[in-house]
Amino acid sequence: MTHGSQTGSVRECTLTEFSSAYFAWETTINDREHRINHEIRVPQVHLVLNDGESRGIVSTQEALRLARESGLDLVEIAPKAMPPVAKILDYNKFRYEQEKKARASAKSAKNPQLKEVRLSFGIGAHDIETKAKRAKEFLDEGHFIRVFITLRGRENVFPGKAKQTLETFRDATESAVEQPITQVGNKIQVILKPKK
Structure with missing residues (x-):
């Protein structure tokens, strides 16, 4: 008993x-957000090497062997793909970078700033596209943007052209308007904000 x-x-x-x-x-x-190494249970994965090169579809065992030989981890980065996409990388470093980006994004969203973009009166389509791309990065981070054109000399006779340029720029950034196009002295400006 x-x-x-x-x-x-x-x-x-x-x-x-x-x-x-x-x-x-x-x-x-x-x-953890990702399955790593032996937590990956599928028979095959679409393997991406540490340098970004795609090795195509390989067995999970082969992918694990290559990761081990590299002294790195096999990380499932797209589990819903068929087959899932797995990448060989240093998981601790990868996670640190992901958290760093998330913190920076959260900080930007909490502390929006007013950025400035200056356009010339005769700016071309290619330059508008380049500056709009940079402006979109600011908008994606939650910032507002003041876009302005300074009219000089005879340009003051054609404020309509400057306004059209600002409208084109706004369309290129796919943003919302915080403050509509206004003219103050020889400056024409618009303030843009992220779309909700």
Whole structure:
């Protein structure tokens, strides 16, 4: 009877320890955004090497072998693809960079700034496209943008052309308008904001 009681006690302890260990393991996996190494259970993956080169579809075992030989991790970065996309990389470094970007994005969203973009009166389509691309980066970070054109000399006779340029620029950034086009002295400006 005593022996049975001891066995029961040992068994109960073992199950408790097992449950704790399992819970810790499950939490570790669930806390991560990506499955890595032997957590990847699919038979095949579309493999991308550390330098960005695609190796196409390979067996997961082969991908794990290549990752091991490189001293890196195999990380499932697109689990819903068929087959999933996995990349060989340093997972700790990858996670650090992801968190760093997320923090920077959150900080920008909380502290929007007013950026300025100056356009020339006779700016060409290519230059508008280039400056609009940079402006979109600011908008994506949650910032507002003041876009302005300074009219000089005879350009003051053609404010309509400057306004049209600002409208073209606004369309190129796919943004919303915080403050419509206005003219103050020899400057014509518009303030843009991110679309919700």
